[in-house]
Amino acid sequence: MTTNLPRIDTDFAAQGTVLPHDAEPPVKHICVVGGGTAGWMTALLLANSAYGRRLQIRVIESPQVGTIGVGEGSTPWLRGFFEGLGIEEAEWMPVCNATYKAGIRFDGWSTRPGFESYFHPFASMLDNLTMTQFVQNVHARLDGADVHAHPDRFFIARRLADECRAPKPQRSFPFDVAYGYHFDAGLLGQFLHRKALERGVHHVPRHVESVLQDERGEITGLRLEGDETLAADFFVDCTGFSSLLIGKTLGTPFVPFAENLFNDAAVAMPTPIDGPIMTQTVSTAMDHGWAWKIPLTERYGNGYVYSTRFCSADEAETELRTRMGLLDADTPARHLKMRVGRVTHAWNRNCVANGLAQGFIEPLEATALLFVQRTATMLVSVLEKGDMGEDARRAFNDTINGQFEGTRDYIVCHYKTNSRTDTEYWRANAANTHLSEPLVQLLRTWLDRKPIIPGLKSNTFGRAYPIVSWYCLLAGMGIFPDAQELRAPTPKEAQHNLAALDNMIERSAMNYPDHRTLLQEIPARVHEETLQLYLW
Template identity: 70%
Template structure:
């Protein structure tokens, strides 16, 4: 699979091995419009290409436009980004108040007894010892056997999150967990900005007032607020939801996902951090959406993602304040609007959109930076191959379409499988039939008690979420026959000794340190020799 981390590491290796870079680059000057995490990540990856020393990269950042970042979580792919650049966690994590993330707990999405809460684990080498027991028990329960099939019991990552442990094991325990991070997005953008400028990227403070096109319809130059103009061969739109280049200038159509992802607004409200620093994001279903809890080293990020069609901003803020115990507090609340969907083309003419300008799928599984990495990595790959033809653009756009739609389907599956009936919002989500053919096939396969692997492969879902993620979701939500319909298992169905699984998970977890202690003494990375094991 030609994923971002692999391609990026290949670029680094090519430079270190001294491979020839005599071929002229297809473009000589790339202008990135917008700073923030998306802009600086993209510029940094461009500056680290095999022909980076001969490629001029300019980041234009407006002093008049604020950064949306409210404190974020990531998928495990972010680890590959930093590993590829050779940036140690001990350097960037303290600078961004970052913590480790073993996965996500989903709370109150299901009302089924015993399944009101479940954990979505990130992959681990240790899963090879317990995954088959979990899947066997899932299928036995789908067949009507009364066996344990809740995912939390089978995965080390879930134990780490429960116990407040960090997902980096002692050096004497050579088994990896493919973890993610929590961080302050504003601080991360600033950190990456410093690193990017250190690597030769030009940083220009300027507000774009007009995008000028040439006679062919390509972007020719940018008009800035001080009266100057900036020309480039190629442009990257990191201007956020404004989509100044890809949307406003090039008039690329926007495809909304509102028909099956109802949430279009959010509130962010940080609170002081107390007690244990958990290595997990917690997503708690509320009346009209869900609340996030993201632990940083200096505070706890809280927020509420909701549907403005089902409740007002004031009602949502009151509900969030009640949820976090701040109903009578003067803590400030930041209200945000979200445009959920994607551009019909991520690459249009001589412009590629990266980040919120290209599209956004609500933050339930923290996929925003994953799309930044994938898109920027594919752009780097195209430029290094010297191919910016229409065929290359079409291939690029098709790959991004598949990735957006597959990620959307995985997020929609959370809402479709909910069993809450307390509000119109949750009932509408459960009754929603605006599902893709691929997602319908996954759900039908589950209900027909057949293995998911073939249908997930056919739908190319493995590009974003592995089989374990789908099994954890559907089993964790309790999508099984009702308890009264379950029968005692046969000897074959009960063949796995769960006390052995419990012992393995418990003893494995002992090799991982307290999360707070790990953050105080972050060890150097051992290299990327384990990276290829978890590229989904």
């Protein structure tokens, strides 16, 4: 079984697209309304398209509106974003207080003995040597054999996270690990802003007072503060939850996920960091949701995602402060509201919504930037192909909607499979019957003790997440026969030498450096590269 490192995989891949050197873009002036990470990431990818500076790109950013910055973690796709733009880690990571991320640990979601915690790893080349053993042991345990099937034992990413090692091997050890990052979201937005300006994007720091439309409903321009009008051919709505263009102006309906995902608010606060720096996000079950802990170079980012149906903002803050030992401290807390769901059409008329204006799925798996990156990449591909007609728009929307639905199902599965009974919140999640048909089919297949791989490969269910993720989730939550129902394994079921596997992973991990040490070397590398450039 092959475990591929992740990539953005859509029907809009622009690989192999070759444009004539004098080709004219289908639209010439694109206006991105709203800055922040979503707006500047979109602008950068547009500026890096095959049309380059033949596109006029403007970012209209109101100085009156701040960025939300919820969540300071990413998936491995962000690595590809920077590599595609030719931006080195040594350039952006230090100025964004960024650290490496090998995966996510879930603590306390399950109460099943031996499965109270599990790690969701990012993929590695070494998984090709362990994935088969893991899947076969999972199915043996589903069939009632008493074999080890907890995912934590089978993946090097978990070992790296446990030992606070950076997922970047020594040059002599050619086995890559797909990794994400933790970062200060505000600083990342500022960095992307600077890079976009360097690459020809125009910044207009003005407040939008109204949106202009023609008789067909197409957006023609923006009336800015000071009675100035700015016209464009195409617009990207990055105005956050306010959804100024796609929602308020074009009236695109919003599909809420409230009956699937209960959480609609969060409270966040920082704490100091010292000692080893983790290479994992920690998600810990709380009374009415879950708490995150994210390591940056200068601090921990902490927060509590919860449902206002089950507790108040004050109760959530008190619970978080109590957990962190800050009940009597003056550490400031920031309260946030979340609109969980998506618009029916991310591309409506001559406008594409991106970021929170397009939709949001709670930050349990850090997918917010992934959706931004995917949407912007797809928009670039549409532009480069030169077809912005109805068929292209329909395919674009179908792809994004499918990604939202698939990601929602994966997140919902965490809650549906929980075994906590201590609060009404967790009991309601376990009893929730508002599941999509694909998710019902996937869970039924698992509980029937049948392989889910064929359904995952055919996209019958489990869309948007790879095989390893689904197996780690369901096995990690302990969705197996009860211990008293297990029997001794047959020789075939017990065929794998797990001691040898442990030895291989342990020795392999020795080829990855200490996380804090590697991060401390990054500024030195920046200085050396700058000096070499100066001497040259």
